[in-house]
Amino acid sequence: MGLFLAVSAFQVESSETVEAALRKHAAPAGEPGEDAEIYAAVNGWSVVLWPVYFFGVGAATRNLATEIGGLAGAVFVHDDDYWLHALTRGGEVIDRSCSVPEAMFEYLEPPGWCAGDPAALAAAVGADPEVVGRYLAVGEERNRKAHPDDDHELWECRVFIDFWRRLGITWPARASDPAATVPMAAGWTKDLPFGDPWTVG
Numbered sequence: 001m002g003l004f005l006a007v008s009a010f011q012v013e014s015s016e017t018v019e020a021a022l023r024k025h026a027a028p029a030g031e032p033g034e035d036a037e038i039y040a041a042v043n044g045w046s047v048v049l050w051p052v053y054f055f056g057v058g059a060a061t062r063n064l065a066t067e068i069g070g071l072a073g074a075v076f077v078h079d080d081d082y083w084l085h086a087l088t089r090g091g092e093v094i095d096r097s098c099s100v101p102e103a104m105f106e107y108l109e110p111p112g113w114c115a116g117d118p119a120a121l122a123a124a125v126g127a128d129p130e131v132v133g134r135y136l137a138v139g140e141e142r143n144r145k146a147h148p149d150d151d152h153e154l155w156e157c158r159v160f161i162d163f164w165r166r167l168g169i170t171w172p173a174r175a176s177d178p179a180a181t182v183p184m185a186a187g188w189t190k191d192l193p194f195g196d197p198w199t200v201g
Contacts, residue, residue: 003079015038019038019180025188034051037178063192096116096197097115116137131166134146
């Protein structure tokens with residue numbers, strides 16, 4: 001089995017802001033819950049590492065962004081086959097993409113959003129569209145790096161870490177040392193007002 005990974009990043013000054021939002025959806029005291037790990041904010045972004053098979057990361061990030069304010073990014077790595085990215089502000093989806101559309105939509109025509117929108121993405125985070133665009137809609141030429149100083153080639157799902165760095169988001173240096181851990185209530189994403197950014201529209 002390949003890698004599954006669900007992560008979010010919220011544009012905040014302190015991870016305490018993210019923790020406060022997550023605790024509104026925490027499991028009641030004494031009841032079990034799946035842990036969400038919140039990492040200290042670096043350069044104005046706090047990363048949240050969700051349970052491994054948290055397929056609701058897109059909807060969760062999108063809805064929490066309405067509570068927290070500012071930009072929020074979500075990434076879901078599916079079995080090392082492809083990774084999904086979404087950038088939202090409040091309920092608005094600014095950009096979304098899929099690294100290998102033919103893997104996600106095996107028997108269907110991939111929707112246009114799979115290619116992402118480098119201009120919209122770059123404008124939102126203050127980046128260069130040419131720089132971030134190299135990670136999107138890469139086609140068959142994946143056995144290469146988007147930029148020489150990247151740590152991963154485009155075929156590797158962990159290349160999203162390099163991609164995030166271009167957006168200003170820093171992957172935690174010590175993934176075993178979160179600033180806080182919140183046990184989330186079972187099924188807490190079911191009744192959220194905004195849906196998965198990768199299946200709507």
